[in-house]
Amino acid sequence: MPVIVASKSKGAWRNVAVEGLKMDEWAEIGAFEEWIPGAEDEEVSEPKAKKSKKGKETAEGVKKVENESDEKKEGEGKKKRKRKKKNRDEKEKGEGEKEVKKRKIEEGVKEGGKEEEKKEENGEDKKEGEEGKKKNKKKSLPKGQRRRMKLAKKREREAKEKEGKGEVKNDGEKEEGEEKEEEKKEEIDTTEWINLGIPADIVQSIAKMGFSSATAIQREVIPSAIRDRLDILGAAETGSGKTLAYVIPVLARLREEERRGVGPRALILAPTRELVIQVRKVIDVLLVGTKFRACSIVGGLAQQKQERIMKHKPEIMVATPGRLWALMRQADTGSYLDDWSGMKCLVIDETDRMVEKGHFSEMTKIVDKIKITVEDKQLKMQTLVFSATLTFCRIANKSEDAKADTQAKIEELATITGLRKERKVIDLTIGKGTAEKLVESRLNCKNLLGKDTSLVYLIHRYGGRSIVFCNSVDCSRRLYGILSKLKIRVLLLHAKMIQRARLNNLEKFAKEENVVLLATDVAARGLDIKGIQHVFHYQVPKTAETYIHRSGRTARASSHGLSIVLVDPTESSIYRKMCSSLNRSTDLSVFPIDCEPLFDTIRERVRVASDMDSAEHQLQKKSHAESWFDKAAKEADLDPTERQDDADEAHYDMNSLHGTMKTMANKLKHLMATPLPSIDRANLPNTRYMNADLAEKATGSLTREAVESAKEGEKVAAGLKKKAREFLALKRKSLKKKKEEESAK
Numbered sequence: 001m002p003v004i005v006a007s008k009s010k011g012a013w014r015n016v017a018v019e020g021l022k023m024d025e026w027a028e029i030g031a032f033e034e035w036i037p038g039a040e041d042e043e044v045s046e047p048k049a050k051k052s053k054k055g056k057e058t059a060e061g062v063k064k065v066e067n068e069s070d071e072k073k074e075g076e077g078k079k080k081r082k083r084k085k086k087n088r089d090e091k092e093k094g095e096g097e098k099e100v101k102k103r104k105i106e107e108g109v110k111e112g113g114k115e116e117e118k119k120e121e122n123g124e125d126k127k128e129g130e131e132g133k134k135k136n137k138k139k140s141l142p143k144g145q146r147r148r149m150k151l152a153k154k155r156e157r158e159a160k161e162k163e164g165k166g167e168v169k170n171d172g173e174k175e176e177g178e179e180k181e182e183e184k185k186e187e188i189d190t191t192e193w194i195n196l197g198i199p200a201d202i203v204q205s206i207a208k209m210g211f212s213s214a215t216a217i218q219r220e221v222i223p224s225a226i227r228d229r230l231d232i233l234g235a236a237e238t239g240s241g242k243t244l245a246y247v248i249p250v251l252a253r254l255r256e257e258e259r260r261g262v263g264p265r266a267l268i269l270a271p272t273r274e275l276v277i278q279v280r281k282v283i284d285v286l287l288v289g290t291k292f293r294a295c296s297i298v299g300g301l302a303q304q305k306q307e308r309i310m311k312h313k314p315e316i317m318v319a320t321p322g323r324l325w326a327l328m329r330q331a332d333t334g335s336y337l338d339d340w341s342g343m344k345c346l347v348i349d350e351t352d353r354m355v356e357k358g359h360f361s362e363m364t365k366i367v368d369k370i371k372i373t374v375e376d377k378q379l380k381m382q383t384l385v386f387s388a389t390l391t392f393c394r395i396a397n398k399s400e401d402a403k404a405d406t407q408a409k410i411e412e413l414a415t416i417t418g419l420r421k422e423r424k425v426i427d428l429t430i431g432k433g434t435a436e437k438l439v440e441s442r443l444n445c446k447n448l449l450g451k452d453t454s455l456v457y458l459i460h461r462y463g464g465r466s467i468v469f470c471n472s473v474d475c476s477r478r479l480y481g482i483l484s485k486l487k488i489r490v491l492l493l494h495a496k497m498i499q500r501a502r503l504n505n506l507e508k509f510a511k512e513e514n515v516v517l518l519a520t521d522v523a524a525r526g527l528d529i530k531g532i533q534h535v536f537h538y539q540v541p542k543t544a545e546t547y548i549h550r551s552g553r554t555a556r557a558s559s560h561g562l563s564i565v566l567v568d569p570t571e572s573s574i575y576r577k578m579c580s581s582l583n584r585s586t587d588l589s590v591f592p593i594d595c596e597p598l599f600d601t602i603r604e605r606v607r608v609a610s611d612m613d614s615a616e617h618q619l620q621k622k623s624h625a626e627s628w629f630d631k632a633a634k635e636a637d638l639d640p641t642e643r644q645d646d647a648d649e650a651h652y653d654m655n656s657l658h659g660t661m662k663t664m665a666n667k668l669k670h671l672m673a674t675p676l677p678s679i680d681r682a683n684l685p686n687t688r689y690m691n692a693d694l695a696e697k698a699t700g701s702l703t704r705e706a707v708e709s710a711k712e713g714e715k716v717a718a719g720l721k722k723k724a725r726e727f728l729a730l731k732r733k734s735l736k737k738k739k740e741e742e743s744a745k
C-alpha cells in the first residue's frame with residue numbers, strides 16, 4: 001500500500017496529493033494520524049521559519065541544513081510534530097472553552113425567561129454534561145480515529161439529506177445497481193476495439209470505461225498509429241475523443257519493448273495545467289493493473305514536489321512546456337530529465353495553441369532536445385500531433401498571412417513538431433468548426449446593463465451547469481462580484497488564482513448541478529466536464545478558434561449543448577470578423593428573450609448589484625491608495641499633518657461610499673425578497689431552448705430591441721470605418737501635396 005509509506009512523511013503525502021488523491025480518502029484509511037491541517041504550505045515556508053529562528057541564515061545555511069543526516073532530520077521532525085500536537089491540543093482546548101462561554105451567554109438569555117424554560121434548561125444542562133463527557137471521551141481518542149469518526153458522521157449526514165430527497169437507495173438496491181453497472185461493462189462488446197489492433201489488456205480497461213465503440217477520430221488514428229507506426233497529425237471537433245485516440249497508441253507502444261535508459265518513455269505536452277491533470281487522469285485509468293506509471297509536471301505547484309515524483313522515474317510524463325523546460329534546464333547530466341534515449345512517443349495536444357506565442361519557444365526547445373537524442377542514437381520515435389482547430393493556427397514568429405492555405409500550414413506544423421515523412425494527416429473537422437450537436441446563437445445587448453441583465457436572465461431562465469467566458473481577469477472578477485450579490489452559485493477560474501484554488505473550483509463545478517463557472521480562456525481548451533449545458537460568451541472571443549474551443553466545453557461526446565455570444569455595440573466589428581473567420585455563410589441567429597417580465601425584474605436587481613459592486617471597487621481603491629500614501633509618508637519621514645487635509649477628504653469619501661453601499665445593500669435585499677415572475681410555459685415552444693430556427697421567428701419586443709441594437713452597432717462601426725477612410729484619404733492628399741511642393745522647390 002503506497003499510502004502507508006506516504007504517511008511517514010509530510011512531503012510524501014503532498015506528492016500523492018498532487019497525484020490526485022483526496023484528503024478524505026487518506027483520512028478514511030487512517031494514513032494520517034499525524035497529519036496537520038494546512039501543513040501543505042509548510043514545505044515552501046520551511047527555510048523562512050529557520051530564518052526567523054536563527055536570525056540571518058544564509059542560503060548556504062539552508063542548504064547545509066538540507067544536507068544533514070536523515071536520522072537527525074527524523075528526530076527533529078518528531079520533535080516538531082510533538083510541539084505542533086501540543087499547540088493544537090491547547091488551541092482546541094481554548095476553542096472548547098470559547099464554545100462553552102458562548103453557550104453560557106445564550107443560556108443567560110434563556111435564564112431571563114419563564115420558569116418552564118428554566119426546567120428545560122436543567123434538562124439541557126444534563127444533556128450538555130453528557131455531551132461534554134462524550135466530547136472528552138472523543139478527545140482522548142487518537143487523532144486519526146477522530147477524523148474517521150467525523151468522516152463517517154459527515155457521510156451519514158449526507159446520506160440522510162439524500163434520503164430526504166428520495167435519492168438514496170437501500171443497500172440491496174445499491175449493490176444491485178452496482179452489479180448491474182459492472183455487468184453492463186462486462187457485457188460491452190469489445191470487437192471493434194480488438195479489430196483496431198489494440199492489445200487485449202488495454203481493451204479490457206477501455207471496456208471498464210464503458211465505451212462500446214470507437215469515435216470517428218479513434219477509428220482513424222488508432223490502426224495507423226499502432227499497426228502502421230505512422231506519425232499522425234490529427235484534427236477533429238471538440239469533445240470527439242482525441243485524448244483516447246493518442247493515449248491508446250502510446251500505451252500500446254510502451255508494451256512492445258523493454259525500457260532503455262532512465263528517462264521518460266513517452267511525453268505528452270499540453271498548454272494548460274488543468275488539461276495536463278485531466279489527461280493524466282485518463283492515463284491513470286488505463287494504467288490500472290500494468291507496471292507503468294505516469295506523472296504530471298505543471299507550473300503553480302511546488303517544483304520540489306514534482307522533482308520528488310520524478311525520482312520514481314515514471315514512464316509517461318504529461319507536462320506543460322513552461323515548467324518542463326525549466327526543470328530540463330536544471331537537470332543533471334544523465335538524470336531522468338536529461339536522458340531521452342528511451343523515448344518511444346511524443347504527443348503534442350492542442351498543437352495550434354502550442355505553436356502560438358507563449359508556448360512556442362519552450363515547446364520547440366523541448367522538441368529539439370528530444371529530436372537531437374533521437375537522431376544521434378538513431379531511435380524510432382513516433383510523434384502524434386492533435387487539435388480541434390489545426391487549420392486556424394497562427395504560428396509564432398511568422399508574419400501571419402491569414403489566407404495561407406491549409407496545406408502550407410500543415411507542412412509548417414509538421415516541421416516545427418518534427419513529424420517524420422511516414423506520416424498521415426487525418427482531418428475530420430466539419431465545415432462549421434464546432435461540434436455537430438451544438439446550437440449556436442447570439443444575443444445583442446444595448447449597453448453594459450443590458451449585457452449583465454441578459455447574462456443573469458439566461459442563468460435564471462435555463463439553470464443547470466454553465467460556463468461564462470470573459471476576455472480578461474478583471475471582467476471575470478467584476479461579474480463574480482455581481483453574480484454573488486444576486487445569490488447565484490458561482491465559481492471563478494483564471495490565471496491569477498493559485499493553482500490549488502483553480503483545481504478546487506473545477507472539482508466543485510463538476511460536482512454541483514446548478515452552478516456557473518466564470519472563466520477566462522484558461523478554461524477554453526480541452527476541459528472535459530460532464531453535463532455542461534451552456535456556454536455563454538460574455539465577451540466576444542478575440543479569435544475564431546477561441547470561439548470554437550470555448551463553445552466546445554458543451555455538446556461533448558455527441559451530447560447536445562447551447563452556446564450564446566453576448567454582443568454589445570462596441571464588439572460589433574470583432575464579432576463580424578469572428579464570423580468571417582469561421583467561414584459561415586449565415587450570421588448566428590438572435591437568441592430571443594421569451595419571458596419579458598422576468599427580464600425586467602432581473603434588470604432592476606442587476607442595476608443595484610452592479611452599482612453596489614462598483615462602489616465596493618471604488619472603496620477598495622481608495623483604501624489601498626490611502627494605506628500606500630501613509631506608508632510612503634512614513635518611509636519618507638514626512639510630517640503626518642502635512643497631508644492631513646487630503647487624508648480627511650479621503651476618509652470623508654470612504655465614509656460616504658460606505659453609506660451608499662449600505663443603502664444599496666438594503667435595496668437589493670428588498671428586491672431579492674420578492675420572488676421572480678414565473679415563466680409562463682403555456683406560451684413557450686415545446687423545446688427547452690429557443691433554438692436557431694425558433695429564434696428567427698421570435699417577435700418579442702426585447703428581441704426586436706436586441707436586433708435593433710445590433711443594427712445600430714453595425715451602423716456605428718460602418719460610420720467609424722467611413723470616417724477612418726476619409727481621414728486616410730485626406731492625409732494621403734496632404735502628403736502628396738507636400739511632396740509636390742518640396743519637389744517644386
Ligand SMILES: Nc1ncnc2c1ncn2[C@@H]1O[C@H](COP(=O)(O)OP(=O)(O)OP(=O)(O)O)[C@@H](O)[C@H]1O
Binds near residue numbers: 212239388528
Ligand atoms: N469511444 C468513446 N465512446 C464514448 N465516449 C467517449 C469515447 N472516447 C472518449 N469519449 C468521451 O468523450 C469525451 C470527450 O473526449 P476528449 O476529452 O478526449 O475530447 P477531445 O476531442 O480531446 O476534446 P477537445 O478538443 O475539447 O480537447 C470524454 O468525456 C470521453 O470520456
